[in-house]
Amino acid sequence: xxxxxxxxxxxxxxxxxxxxxxxxxxxxxxxxxxxxxxxxxxxxxxxxxxxxxxxxxxxxxxxxxxxxxxxxxxxxxxxxxxxxxxxxxxxxxxxxxxxxxxxxxxxxxxxxxxxxxxxxxxxxxxxxxxxxxxxxxxxxxxxxxxxxxxxxxxxxxxxxxxxxxxxxxxxxxxxxxxxxxxxxxxxxxxxxxxxxxxxxxxxxxxxxxxxxxxxxxxxxxxxxxxxxxxxxxxxxxxxxxxxxxxxxxxxxxxxxxxxxxxxxxxxxx
Amino acid sequence: xxxxxxxxxxxxxxxxxxxxxxxxxxxxxxxxxxxxxxxxxxxxxxxxxxxxxxxxxxxxxxxxxxxxxxxxxxxxxxxxxxxxxxxxxxxxxxxxxxxxxxxxxxxxxxxxxxxxx
Numbered sequence: 001x002x003x004x005x006x007x008x009x010x011x012x013x014x015x016x017x018x019x020x021x022x023x024x025x026x027x028x029x030x031x032x033x034x035x036x037x038x039x040x041x042x043x044x045x046x047x048x049x050x051x052x053x054x055x056x057x058x059x060x061x062x063x064x065x066x067x068x069x070x071x072x073x074x075x076x077x078x079x080x081x082x083x084x085x086x087x088x089x090x091x092x093x094x095x096x097x098x099x100x101x102x103x104x105x106x107x108x109x110x111x112x113x114x115x116x117x118x119x120x121x122x123x124x125x126x127x128x129x130x131x132x133x134x135x136x137x138x139x140x141x142x143x144x145x146x147x148x149x150x151x152x153x154x155x156x157x158x159x160x161x162x163x164x165x166x167x168x169x170x171x172x173x174x175x176x177x178x179x180x181x182x183x184x185x186x187x188x189x190x191x192x193x194x195x196x197x198x199x200x201x202x203x204x205x206x207x208x209x210x211x212x213x214x215x216x217x218x219x220x221x222x223x224x225x226x227x228x229x230x231x232x233x234x235x236x237x238x239x240x241x242x243x244x245x246x247x248x249x250x251x252x253x254x255x256x257x258x259x260x261x262x263x264x265x266x267x268x269x
Numbered sequence: 270x271x272x273x274x275x276x277x278x279x280x281x282x283x284x285x286x287x288x289x290x291x292x293x294x295x296x297x298x299x300x301x302x303x304x305x306x307x308x309x310x311x312x313x314x315x316x317x318x319x320x321x322x323x324x325x326x327x328x329x330x331x332x333x334x335x336x337x338x339x340x341x342x343x344x345x346x347x348x349x350x351x352x353x354x355x356x357x358x359x360x361x362x363x364x365x366x367x368x369x370x371x372x373x374x375x376x377x378x379x380x381x382x383x384x385x386x
Contacts, residue, residue, distance in 0.1 A: 016382060017383065023375060023376070023377055025375055026282065026374045028282065029281060029282075140307065168305060168354060201357075204357065204366040
């Protein structure tokens with residue numbers, strides 16, 4: 001039986017040739033490592049959030065502001081992914097929290113094995129909430145499970161409100177969508193917050209959509225409330241031997257058996 | 270360019286299947302790729318030879334079948350074909366829909382050459 005969906009791979013042989021119906025999700029080696037990361041995080045009661053957005057949309061600023069607000073309440077740590085430099089990890093360490101920089105070189109996204117190595121360098125006993133700041137990129141990071149629990153996708157007001165329509169794969173994966181740099185809305189005539197949310201909804205995404213500015217602590221209230229709520233719900237799930245899976249877990253695969261795929265066997269002439 | 274990591278996964282998965290059947294060569298690989306999987310089929314084709322070089326899949330032909338997008342509406346319960354930018358129900362325009370197909374990235378089938386001995 002196939003380990004992914006429970007279907008029965010069939011094998012048909014003719015001399016010299018064999019056709020094997022596999023029906024296995026590609027990327028499964030990454031998924032196995034991701035599941036191992038998630039297990040490790042759950043064991044230490046850590047809520048892990050994956051921040052994704054285009055470069056310059058304010059991921060690091062959001063982390064700085066969030067740490068500032070929550071540092072007395074929760075022990076926070078950060079894994080930073082960038083093509084080059086330790087700059088972002090330094091900014092986070094200046095706030096007095098643990099930060100590990102993953103320099104990906106030319107790789108445009110993080111994968112589960114990179115996160116596993118970073119986890120080895122962190123004191124997991126001393127963390128309540130772990131943020132992974134993915135490589136700034138609205139394409140690839142959405143396809144890789146890192147072992148985290150929720151995807152946070154940022155959309156800054158300077159990028160334009162049609163980003164969800166342009167990058168549907170990324171915005172479909174958002175468990176929480178944050179519209180950042182809301183303090184600039186007064187200066188921009190091409191960003192409509194409602195239109196941005198409408199574009200997100202058209203992707204059949206029911207994720208909460210919150211506007212904020214990392215420069216205006218008062219505007220962070222709804223985000224911080226949601227973050228604390230998510231942390232509490234995750235703890236509750238863990239006490240019931242359950243955990244959270246981020247949205248990228250593909251619904252199509254779960255449904256394919258009843259709706260689309262019948263394992264077939266083919267005999268070659 | 271994450272197509273290379275995907276190709277590496279494909280090669281490692283088909284190699285495992287080939288080894289479990291004592292195959293000497295992988296001749297054909299069939300993939301199902303959804304429009305919302307985040308994978309560009311053409312890039313996958315171009316990248317594959319780099320990942321498969323000097324493996325059992327060295328000369329394998331890659332067949333990619335692209336899945337269209339279909340959703341089921343959670344309000345009116347009908348299914349409809351939709352586009353990448355708008356996954357709302359085509360019948361009642363509700364955005365509360367569930368994707369039935371279109372984000373798959375699946376290794377469907379491999380064809381192997383087996384040593385007769």
